[in-house]
Amino acid sequence: xxxxxxxxxxxxxxxxxxxxxxxxxxxxxxxxxxxxxxxxxxxxxxxxxxxxxxxxxxxxxxxxxxxxxxxxxxxxxxxxxxxxxxxxxxxxxxxxxxxxxxxxxxxxxxxxxxxxxxxxxxxxxxxxxxxxxxxxxxxxxxxxxxxxxxxxxxxxxxxxxxxxxxxxxxxxxxxxxxxxxxxxxxxxxxxxxxxxxxxxxxxxxxxxxxxxxxxxxxxxxxxxxxxxxxxxxxxxxxxxxxxxxxxxxxxxxxxxxxxxxxxxxxxxxxxxxxxxxxxxxxxxxxxxxxxxxxxxxxxxxxxxxxxxxxx
Amino acid sequence: xxxxxxxxxxxxxxxxxxxxxxxxxxxxxxxxxxxxxxxxxxxxxxxxxxxxxxxxxxxxxxxxxxxxxxxxxxxxxxxxxxxxxxxxxxxxxxxxxxxxxxxxxxxxxxxxxxxxxxxxxxxxxxxxxxxxxxxxxxxxxxxxxxxxxxxxxxxxxxxxxxxxxxxxxxxxxxxxxxxxxxxxxxxxxxxxxxxxxxxxxxxxxxxxxxxxxxxxxxxxxxxxxxxxxxxxxxxxxxxxxxxxxxxxxxxxxxxxxxxxxxxxxxxxxxxxxxxxxxxxxxxxxxxxxxxxxxxxxxxxxxxxxxxxxxx
Numbered sequence: 008x009x010x011x012x013x014x015x016x017x018x019x020x021x022x023x024x025x026x027x028x029x030x031x032x033x034x035x036x037x038x039x040x041x042x043x044x045x046x047x048x049x050x051x052x053x054x055x056x057x058x059x060x061x062x063x064x065x066x067x068x069x070x071x072x073x074x075x076x077x078x079x080x081x082x083x084x085x086x087x088x089x090x091x092x093x094x095x096x097x098x099x100x101x102x103x104x105x106x107x108x109x110x111x112x113x114x115x116x117x118x119x120x121x122x123x124x125x126x127x128x129x130x131x132x133x134x135x136x137x138x139x140x141x142x143x144x145x146x147x148x149x150x151x152x153x154x155x156x157x158x159x160x161x162x163x164x165x166x167x168x169x170x171x172x173x174x175x176x177x178x179x180x181x182x183x184x185x186x187x188x189x190x191x192x193x194x195x196x197x198x199x200x201x202x203x204x205x206x207x208x209x210x211x212x213x214x215x216x217x218x219x220x221x222x223x224x225x226x227x228x229x230x231x232x233x234x235x236x237x238x239x240x241x242x243x244x245x246x247x248x249x250x251x252x253x254x255x256x257x258x259x260x261x262x263x264x265x266x267x268x269x270x271x272x273x274x275x276x277x278x279x280x281x282x283x284x285x286x287x288x289x290x291x292x293x294x295x296x297x298x299x300x301x302x303x304x305x306x307x308x309x310x311x312x313x314x315x316x317x318x
Numbered sequence: 319x320x321x322x323x324x325x326x327x328x329x330x331x332x333x334x335x336x337x338x339x340x341x342x343x344x345x346x347x348x349x350x351x352x353x354x355x356x357x358x359x360x361x362x363x364x365x366x367x368x369x370x371x372x373x374x375x376x377x378x379x380x381x382x383x384x385x386x387x388x389x390x391x392x393x394x395x396x397x398x399x400x401x402x403x404x405x406x407x408x409x410x411x412x413x414x415x416x417x418x419x420x421x422x423x424x425x426x427x428x429x430x431x432x433x434x435x436x437x438x439x440x441x442x443x444x445x446x447x448x449x450x451x452x453x454x455x456x457x458x459x460x461x462x463x464x465x466x467x468x469x470x471x472x473x474x475x476x477x478x479x480x481x482x483x484x485x486x487x488x489x490x491x492x493x494x495x496x497x498x499x500x501x502x503x504x505x506x507x508x509x510x511x512x513x514x515x516x517x518x519x520x521x522x523x524x525x526x527x528x529x530x531x532x533x534x535x536x537x538x539x540x541x542x543x544x545x546x547x548x549x550x551x552x553x554x555x556x557x558x559x560x561x562x563x564x565x566x567x568x569x570x571x572x573x574x575x576x577x578x579x580x581x582x583x584x585x586x587x588x589x590x591x592x593x594x595x596x597x598x599x600x601x602x603x604x605x606x607x608x609x610x611x612x613x614x615x616x617x618x619x620x621x622x623x624x625x626x627x628x629x
Binding site: 093094095188189190191192209212213215221222223224225226229230231232233260263264266267294297298301302303304305306307308309310 | 404405406499500501502503520523524526532533534535536537540541542543544571574575577578605608609612613614615616617618619620621
């Protein structure tokens with residue numbers, strides 16, 4: 008099954024302790040697509056300016072990403088410049104130029120309107136809502152968000168929550184949104200506002216998947232070399248929702264596997280600048296990392312598995 | 319099999335957003351013993367002053383903790399006063415009075431010298447070493463440490479590492495000691511200095527167990543109410559090494575289970591002030607939480623398990 012993503016198509020300039028890259032492919036929709044394309048066909052909706060190096064999108068097209076929804080607007084493309092210090096935990100934003108992205112109004116092409124899986128990457132919740140007004144009966148809608156929208160568009164965000172199946176956000180954003188320090192309480196607060204699932208991303212500390220009656224946790228893979236953390240969250244989302252779209256299976260068991268595939272793709276994304284590693288990683292490498300995740304957390308109890316503990 | 323712990327027997331005064339407790343049982347040896355006593359007989363070596371409320375140790379004695387190695391010295395007991403802010407992540411130390419603990423020189427009673435499992439809680443590495451000079455052929459020796467000793471007693475600590483099987487420390491301490499940000503690199507640095515196992519504790523983000531050829535990760539349990547984080551690390555150690563002492567099995571499978579039992583005991587410790595919850599928790603509750611940990615991280619892959627991924 009195919010998957011629609013609406014988000015940013017940007018140019019990043021990134022400096023890490025290991026090197027720097029200038030004007031490389033970035034933005035939530037690019038990272039998400041590069042990751043999800045390993046699982047299913049991807050349809051992208053976004054906007055670029057006259058200055059975007061479109062030929063650099065060719066590898067994504069070859070991987071099955073359909074750019075029929077990529078609008079070319081007159082002006083500059085979205086550019087972000089950031090730096091990571093030695094601990095790689097948080098990006099320091101040096102410059103943000105929204106360019107044509109500041110007037111972005113997503114237009115979903117006719118042939119994209121019946122896409123069964125939809126990911127609303129981190130954009131203005133009013134735009135995320137406008138996408139939902141243009142698509143027809145999707146099987147699963149997931150959205151991301153960020154601190155800026157939580158602060159400036161809170162009512163819109165909460166209205167959006169009533170119409171999505173799943174919310175992905177990081178731990179700091181979950182605490183900011185819900186005003187609850189405890190992530191169990193924070194997830195419940197969000198679940199009470201509509202979504203059936205909440206994914207709380209904790210960066211190098213892994214991710215939680217909460218539903219009304221279960222909780223699943225996947226660690227981040229303990230990599231020997233994290234090169235550039237940019238895009239890890241969107242690559243996680245791409246693997247996660249890409250896996251669900253491929254399987255078409257929304258059971259608890261499938262959701263758990265999907266989180267692991269998401270974590271695997273996030274772990275590849277940080278091994279190189281931009282989407283470099285996501286473009287070259289093979290199916291065998293992805294499967295091997297999923298097995299490594301299993302080895303990382305697997306343990307056998309000596310205890311009988313009780314029926315009541317299986318929820 | 320029995321288990322020897324050498325560490326502090328203190329009085330804590332703690333303030334959290336949920337309440338405060340004054341002069342309650344604290345110290346690494348108390349938390350460790352309360353936790354480990356659920357798995358095996360525990361032998362404690364420590365020191366208290368004239369002011370210690372000894373009757374409050376009765377519940378630990380009833381749980382099988384042998385206090386034959388508890389020295390009574392003339393002076394004040396070790397007292398710590400601390401406060402946790404809303405996020406509960408780090409303690410703010412308001413007062414530390416070492417009292418008789420500042421002259422502590424562990425004397426291992428004759429009947430304790432052949433204890434097969436030994437835990438050297440966080441004390442001066444020179445004292446930890448002196449314990450090793452007094453015990454005979456233990457099957458497993460584990461030690462904890464802290465930033466203060468890493469800074470002030472580095473050569474002693476590294477000499478100690480050559481004589482222990484396992485080091486437990488938190489992520490900040492691992493980075494400080496090894497000057498490596500990446501925890502995979504940090505663990506390797508420590509493993510190269512003697513220990514066969516390194517446990518890196520990440521508080522609310524779980525714990526890693528590294529050996530030369532494997533890595534295991536256990537999350538912290540996503541509790542709805544963390545009441546007081548004091549002693550979580552020592553309670554983890556008590557469950558971890560207590561489980562190993564009970565099973566006498568140091569295989570990879572057993573070590574992994576032990577980490578989960580440690581994580582379970584750490585999760586109980588934080589549910590009340592002091593060792594309150596550790597004294598009352600039942601075998602059934604411990605087993606139920608171990609099952610809950612399994613539910614928290616369990617997933618089935620659709621992939622065949624390859625032999626090479628089993629290392």
